[in-house]
Amino acid sequence: MLPALPFRLTLNQARGRAGRAVLDPEGFAEAKSAITAWPGYEPTPLHDLPGLAAGLGVAAVRWKDEGARFGLGSFKALGGAYAVARHLRQTLGRDGIAATDADLASGRFAHRTRRVTVACATDGNHGRAVAWGAQRFHCRAVVFVHATVSAGRAEAIARLGAEVRRASATYDDAVRLCAETAAREGWMVISDTSWPGYEEIPRAVMQGYRLMAEEAYAQWRGDPPTHLFIQAGVGGAAAAVAAQAATTFGDGGPRVIVVEPMAFDGIARSLAAGRPVASPPGPDTLMAGLACATPSPLALAELLLRAEAAVGVPEEAVAPTMRLLARGIGRDPPIVAGESAVAGLIGLALARANRGAAAALGLWPGARVLLFGTEGATDPDLDARHVSCCEAVA
Numbered sequence: 001m002l003p004a005l006p007f008r009l010t011l012n013q014a015r016g017r018a019g020r021a022v023l024d025p026e027g028f029a030e031a032k033s034a035i036t037a038w039p040g041y042e043p044t045p046l047h048d049l050p051g052l053a054a055g056l057g058v059a060a061v062r063w064k065d066e067g068a069r070f071g072l073g074s075f076k077a078l079g080g081a082y083a084v085a086r087h088l089r090q091t092l093g094r095d096g097i098a099a100t101d102a103d104l105a106s107g108r109f110a111h112r113t114r115r116v117t118v119a120c121a122t123d124g125n126h127g128r129a130v131a132w133g134a135q136r137f138h139c140r141a142v143v144f145v146h147a148t149v150s151a152g153r154a155e156a157i158a159r160l161g162a163e164v165r166r167a168s169a170t171y172d173d174a175v176r177l178c179a180e181t182a183a184r185e186g187w188m189v190i191s192d193t194s195w196p197g198y199e200e201i202p203r204a205v206m207q208g209y210r211l212m213a214e215e216a217y218a219q220w221r222g223d224p225p226t227h228l229f230i231q232a233g234v235g236g237a238a239a240a241v242a243a244q245a246a247t248t249f250g251d252g253g254p255r256v257i258v259v260e261p262m263a264f265d266g267i268a269r270s271l272a273a274g275r276p277v278a279s280p281p282g283p284d285t286l287m288a289g290l291a292c293a294t295p296s297p298l299a300l301a302e303l304l305l306r307a308e309a310a311v312g313v314p315e316e317a318v319a320p321t322m323r324l325l326a327r328g329i330g331r332d333p334p335i336v337a338g339e340s341a342v343a344g345l346i347g348l349a350l351a352r353a354n355r356g357a358a359a360a361l362g363l364w365p366g367a368r369v370l371l372f373g374t375e376g377a378t379d380p381d382l383d384a385r386h387v388s389c390c391e392a393v394a
């Protein structure tokens with residue numbers, strides 16, 4: 001299916017013994033009840049891809065397609081925008097005002113909420129989600145992007161009314177600059193990653209992401225999935241998928257496999273070490289949403305407890321995999337997937353084709369695999385370039 005490119009498999013030897021559950025059921029119930037009440041909410045589709053499954057030699061492959069989520073192109077509104085609304089509700093609550101998200105969206109309290117500034121660092125999708133939340137719920141947003149965030153992605157954030165500051169070299173630099181600036185200016189940081197002493201908001205972000213997983217598990221028909229492949233930047237999405245799998249399927253549920261760019265393999269290093277370890281500086285990645293060197297400690301706690309393994313995938317596989325999905329195999333529907341969304345499928349394809357990795361992960365012909373297509377064409381220019389450049393070499 002893909003050429004035998006190099007990849008890296010790191011098993012989580014401490015699974016079930018290290019880490020801890022950080023996502024409580026109440027927090028998810030709160031997130032679900034808020035988000036499902038937003039106008040425009042509907043579950044994103046789960047596509048069955050039997051042609052792809054046959055090509056990979058497994059029983060089933062299904063694709064949770066987040067491309068249409070709230071018109072933003074990725075799953076991220078479930079986290080960033082939810083955390084913005086929650087913060088505004090709490091701010092009003094401190095003044096004795098019990099507001100709902102609908103009250104906020106109506107502009108009823110805009111004279112108060114406009115005084116609030118939320119800030120975040122982003123490689124694209126989280127910033128867009130925060131900007132969208134700020135626009136929808138009426139506050140100001142400042143979004144820090146690093147050097148390699150594409151112009152298309154920065155413009156999409158600015159079009160939502162946020163002030164975009166292009167500042168630092170890497171995502172991790174932008175996270176630091178954002179936190180420092182916000183502390184100085186009295187802004188609220190809405191980060192998808194955590195650090196010591198800053199956990200409440202990233203926890204709420206992950207609680208929102210759980211809705212993507214809950215929908216997918218409810219949409220799954222027939223025998224339950226045996227494997228979940230989920231790509232990671234700071235690890236929040238993977239932690240949410242894993243936590244929700246434990247809730248839905250209990251012990252003995254699907255194996256959760258986290259997939260990262262080889263150049264940004266902080267989760268693999270951290271699973272091996274049993275504590276957060278950053279990936280060393282190195283080359284950049286096409287998978288912009290996954291270009292995070294330092295894992296979120298909060299997410300990592302959940303992943304140490306529940307993830308089976310991490311797979312590091314090579315850059316060369318990204319464009320061919322986007323192309324494969326865009327074309328569709330056999331009767332499979334064509335899928336539009338951004339660069340960061342295909343990492344899970346790359347991890348599955350490379351591991352399935354490698355005897356040792358397939359054995360270690362139990363990826364046999366009976367495997368039923370759920371992939372999370374976490375973004376559609378979030379930068380259509382880049383997307384077109386990858387799909388057509390690959391067409392030229394195919």
Ligand SMILES: Cc1ncc(COP(=O)(O)O)c(C=O)c1O
Nearest residue numbers: 232233234235236237289374375
């Ligand atoms: C499309 C896409 N998929 C996956 C991720 C990974 O999410 P996390 O950083 O929570 O691991 C991101 C993060 O920005 C993303 O944009």
